[in-house]
Amino acid sequence: MKSILTNIWKVAVREVNRMSSRGLYILVVLVLPILSIMFFASLFKEGVPTKMPIAIVDLDQTSGSRKVARNIDVTPLSKVTENLQSETEAMSELRTGNIYGFVVIPKNFQSAILASRQPVISYYYQNGFLIAGGLMQNDLTLILHTLSGGINIQKREAMGQPEDYIMSQVQPILLSTHQLFNPTANYSVYISTIVLPIMLQLFILLMTVYSIGIEIKEKTSHEWLRLSEKSIFTAITGKLLPYTVIFFIVMMFQNFMLYKVMQIPMHTSLGWLMLGSLLFVMAYQAIGVFFIGLLPMMRHSLNLSAFYGILALTLCGFSFPIEAMPPVFQYWASGFPVRHYMHIFQSQILAGFELRYSILSYLYLMLFFLLPLTIINRLKSALIYQTFIENVHKT
């Protein structure tokens, strides 16, 4: 037992030396992951979009229509940046991308209101963008309903109805919305918390495949196995150990940015957070080992890692919910550790639900550790016989 530990240590020390020999290692394990964390932390700094540019086309130009126009500018989400003369002009501005939406107040708006002819206000918004489109629609609908209610209220006040009564009539049913377990409605909570682990898994996968693949490619695998006394288990454990430590530290730094700097609510103890992060890192290392064992030629296993790693963005279900996907992809999604990590985050960390609602996800993450066992013999023979070396003809 003691000799195994010393061997693991020897392999790990060798790996650290290898890491310091090439700039690529330090870039992939530290520099690029930290730059990514900084990028997303800075991009979603504000949490909720504000002051999205919109336009007003006031074809009426009366005191009544100008009052409507002024009221459109009240919400923090949008900001009226242009007053335009015609609908065509506004449409062109929208297509050009200068505004996200516009409201058209028709000709004779004021006189139609006074004459009870029910004029029509149209609003247009760019729905080609997910967040901007949804927010714009909600915002414009809300503003116009408030305005419509305002006119109704004025009319009733003129008739001398009491205030309480007016409200009960104008808006008999009030909808009060509560956001369960994320009181801030903050987009960085949706996006950064999931995108950052997705970025990190990409680096973990590529690095794991590379660190083993390069030994095969550069025919150094015998030297590596010699240090581990021909034990593949010792060899892999020793090799991955430095990366486990570094990636775990990077992930904890990421958690620090999310929960301390960006102040995303965290309803679990530091211990669980550390456990979840560690399992996440190790699950992806296991998948990396599986890939290089499956395709010992590094060029192919790197391609496979890239394909799988990028797909995580879609199949973890953060953009489009898994439950709404065709069933075959729902099963497929379980094959991504980030999916289980996301569940732990949402259930235990963000919402603060009891452990029993997320315990299964911890088990799933651990299940990935078994994956390398299926290819361990294939990997070992690839390391020993070096049969997967591409013939490079030097010119």
Add this chain to the structure above:
Amino acid sequence: MKNKYLNIFRPISEGFSNTFRIWMREFQLIFSDVGVMILIFVVPLIYPLLYSFIYYPEVVRDLPIAVVDLSHSADSRQFTRDLDATPDLKVATSSISMEEAIMMFKNREVRGIVQIPETFSQDIAMKRQTTISAYADMEFFLYYKALMTGASFVSLETGHKIQINNLMNEGYTERQAQITAEPFKMVDNAMANQGGGFASYGIPAALILIIQQTLIIAIGILAGTARERHIFGTLVPMDRKKMGTFRLVIGKAAAYFTIYALLCIYMLGMIPEWFGYGQSADFTELIALIMPFILSSIFMGLTLSVIFKNRESAMMLYLFTSIPLLFLSGIIWPLSNFSPVWLAMREIFPSSNAIFGYIKMNSLGATIFETRKEIMSLWIQTGVYFLTVCITYGYQVNYSVHLRSELASHSYREIRQKIGIGD
């Protein structure tokens, strides 16, 4: 006379044939490399199909919710039925307590809770304002949106009916009542992606990004491989004859351009048609946008390829940009909320303007004139990256020539040691 004629044309025709040779050699390099072939043929073929199938349902329909009906009245049961009737929501269970509903929520059996107050029916009868509470799942933006859309629609409609009823009881005619309740009508016009389908949001951006990323990585892989193959680790082979920088760049670019022009027919022509994504742009409009996009991506890829020392370098060091680039394009987070630093960063990559321009043209029906800012930026990028690639490749060509001339007086081993790749 005849001789003079030849003197002018010889260098030109030689230039063409040289360029053509480099072009064909690049083809040979690409087609003989399985890894690169997978990257530039299989990935662009498979990914769009895969994404389209994953997002096939496109929208969230019938989100399961729990209704906590504390009123137990005919009014509240009607309200529940109305919620169930919306396309967005499906009432999985009603007549349970709040505790039970939260339990179901934690188990993910329901994705939202609507609570109808005990006094619901009395409030309506007594003409008091009543409050419905909606508890939304904040895990997914689309779930939140579905619950809010469904619940606010039913609340407004029910409220509207109550108001009109009351007004008619006060002696208004139906028309008068309607005008009082709704002084002006509102018409909602969603421009682009009327159905609000998710695939229509994401896939156009993904298509453009796949083109740029596979191009840059493929060029990087081939550059790294070339350095591994060449005995002194040079990017440019040490041929007997000096290779013209200009011919080298044009010849290589031509090879990628032909491949990607063909791929675009599939990715930007057939995929949108098969799956019914926006296709307002006509052929000339698409060409006006996509041509500078492919060219700038190629020149950017060739410029970047100089830094990749090994075959794996491009994948290891460049692949990760795919995810930030999706966000930099401005389709997820509105550009009006970008800091100046990221707006500047955005201009470095051709994909940002190409994605934005492609969505404008294809989903909103923008003309070439309305997309001028994006098209101009892409041409500027093409020009700038063409310059950088000429400078970097010029340096590499001279370096190879220099090493070759060294061979006259030094041995292989000496040179290899001198440039630091000695065995």
